[in-house]
Amino acid sequence: MxxxxxxxxxxxxxxxxxxxxxxxxxxxxxxxxxxxxxxxxxxxxxxxxxxxxxxxxxxxxxxxxxxxxxxxxxxxxxxxxxxxxxxxxxxxxxxxxxxxxxxxxxxxxxxxxxxxxxxxxxxxxxxxxxxxxxxxxxxxxxxxxxxxxxxxxxxxxxxxxxxxxxxxxxxxxxxxxxxxxxxxxxxxxxxxxxxxxxxxxxxxxxxxxxxxxxRKGTEAISAPGQIRSHYAPRARVRLNAAEWEPGEATLGFGPMPCDLNLSASEDLTEAAANLFEYLHRLDATGARTIAVSPIPHVGLGIAINDRLSRAAAER
Known part of the structure; x- marks a missing residue:
């Protein structure tokens, strides 16, 4: 265009x-x-x-x-x-x-x-x-x-x-x-x-x-935002990281050492508000991988994990 x-x-x-x-x-x-x-x-x-x-x-x-x-x-x-x-x-x-x-x-x-x-x-x-x-x-x-x-x-x-x-x-x-x-x-x-x-x-x-x-993931697309690979940075996204590996950009949740923390106090509302902004920032570092610590799969955490799983999906 x-x-x-x-x-x-x-x-x-x-x-x-x-x-x-x-x-x-x-x-x-x-x-x-x-x-x-x-x-x-x-x-x-x-x-x-x-x-x-x-x-x-x-x-x-x-x-x-x-x-x-x-x-x-x-x-x-x-x-x-x-x-x-x-x-x-x-x-x-x-x-x-x-x-x-x-x-x-x-x-x-x-x-x-x-x-x-x-x-x-x-x-x-x-x-x-x-x-x-x-x-x-x-x-x-x-x-x-x-x-x-x-x-x-x-x-x-x-x-x-x-x-x-x-x-x-x-x-x-x-x-x-x-x-x-x-x-x-x-x-x-x-x-x-x-x-x-x-x-x-x-x-x-x-x-x-x-x-x-x-909705089951195998069903036909019936609404926006259902494509499997979505919300993705340039870097590979590694989910549920129990520990960090050398060279990774790190996205934490809860009290821990990391590059950026979605919520050090484990507040899921704060984590949701920070998610895309922090992915943008970590992707801008040029890191090849963004490692993300586990997010509780309850309440708003279900939506956060949905976006992260799509960001990490094979492209």
């Missing part, structure tokens, strides 16, 4: 207006959410959505999440259910995405759904994201603002390191507080956890007052 000038916008009135105008014109604008930075395009414009896939180098069979500012607009494009309303009441706006049947007259580009009859939808909690969505006044398709398969961006600098010259603008709203992509819940049949995230399976089951199934 041809090189373009990527502008950096402030999250003020002028920056929000410029970002919304760019989106209406079919341009690509990266913006912060509470989870990670998203690469936004008007979800109704085929050409704009195609540019997302081109800029990221993303496989066209991998669907996109569409972001909305308000529930009324969101319910116009998907078949809404009682279960969806319970989840919305409990967690929206927030870091949870729902996969629901898309309406035939939704107006959403077919490229967004990657040929599926469902649509992944979300209402982000980030005030910058919500302000942009309100200013734009329409649905915005926005996967993570990085090259496909690489570490997700939690700062504007991460976006520019991979997409400078490939997108039109990035809105710098500072670091993302959650640091992991949204939980994805399928509601086209039995409620099914399609991707773990900041909202846990137990929290969802409690809100629904019903059990929640989990």
């Amino acid at each position: 041809s090189q373009i000038t990527t502008r950096t916008l402030a999250p003020d009135a002028a920056g929000l207006t410029e970002a919304a105008d760019l989106l209406h014109a079919g341009a690509l604008v990266a913006f912060p959410t509470e989870t990670v930075y998203g690469l936004g395009a008007d979800a109704r414009q085929d050409h704009a959505v195609a540019r997302i896939y081109e800029a990221k180098g993303r496989p066209s069979f991998n669907p996109l999440i569409v972001h909305f500012a308000d529930l009324d607009r969101l319910r116009q494009v998907v078949d809404w259910t009682d279960a969806a309303q319970k989840i919305a009441d409990a967690f929206w706006p927030g870091p949870l995405t729902l996969v629901l049947p898309v309406k035939p007259d939704s107006g959403i580009s077919k490229l967004v759904t990657a040929g599926l009859d469902t649509l992944a939808v979300r209402m982000p909690a980030s005030e910058v994201a919500r302000s942009l969505l309100r200013r734009f006044d329409g649905p915005v398709a926005a996967p993570s603002a990085n090259r496909s398969g690489q570490i997700s961006p939690t700062r504007a600098a991460h976006v520019l390191s991979g997409l400078d010259g490939r997108i039109d603008a990035v809105m710098d709203g500072g670091p993302c507080p959650v640091g992991l992509e949204s939980t994805i819940l399928g509601l086209t049949g039995v409620p099914t956890l399609l991707r773990p995230g900041g909202i846990t399976l137990d929290q969802i089951a409690k809100a629904l007052e019903a059990p929640v199934a989990e």
Whole structure:
């Protein structure tokens, strides 16, 4: 693709207006959410959505999440259910995405759904994201603002390191507080956890007052973020390291000597917020291997381990 000038916008009135105008014109604008930075395009414009896939180098069979500012607009494009309303009441706006049947007259580009009859939808909690969505006044398709398969961006600098010259603008709203992509819940049949995230399976089951199934890794892709090798640095990632080996960049958890520590106090929320930022930093050292100490596989640790296992997967 041809090189373009990527502008950096402030999250003020002028920056929000410029970002919304760019989106209406079919341009690509990266913006912060509470989870990670998203690469936004008007979800109704085929050409704009195609540019997302081109800029990221993303496989066209991998669907996109569409972001909305308000529930009324969101319910116009998907078949809404009682279960969806319970989840919305409990967690929206927030870091949870729902996969629901898309309406035939939704107006959403077919490229967004990657040929599926469902649509992944979300209402982000980030005030910058919500302000942009309100200013734009329409649905915005926005996967993570990085090259496909690489570490997700939690700062504007991460976006520019991979997409400078490939997108039109990035809105710098500072670091993302959650640091992991949204939980994805399928509601086209039995409620099914399609991707773990900041909202846990137990929290969802409690809100629904019903059990929640989990997607098997062998099933066909039904939502964003299910490709086996994903969120990967250039370096090889070695998981569950009981001890460090010479020459490795080291990522710890709990009290221990290491290059960077996700949380010396073993706080999983802190670890999730630091994960992608610290992978970016360790990868920038040029180390051939990043060794990661074990992370408890409970609560938010399930989502952290999901991202790490994809980062470590064979490419």
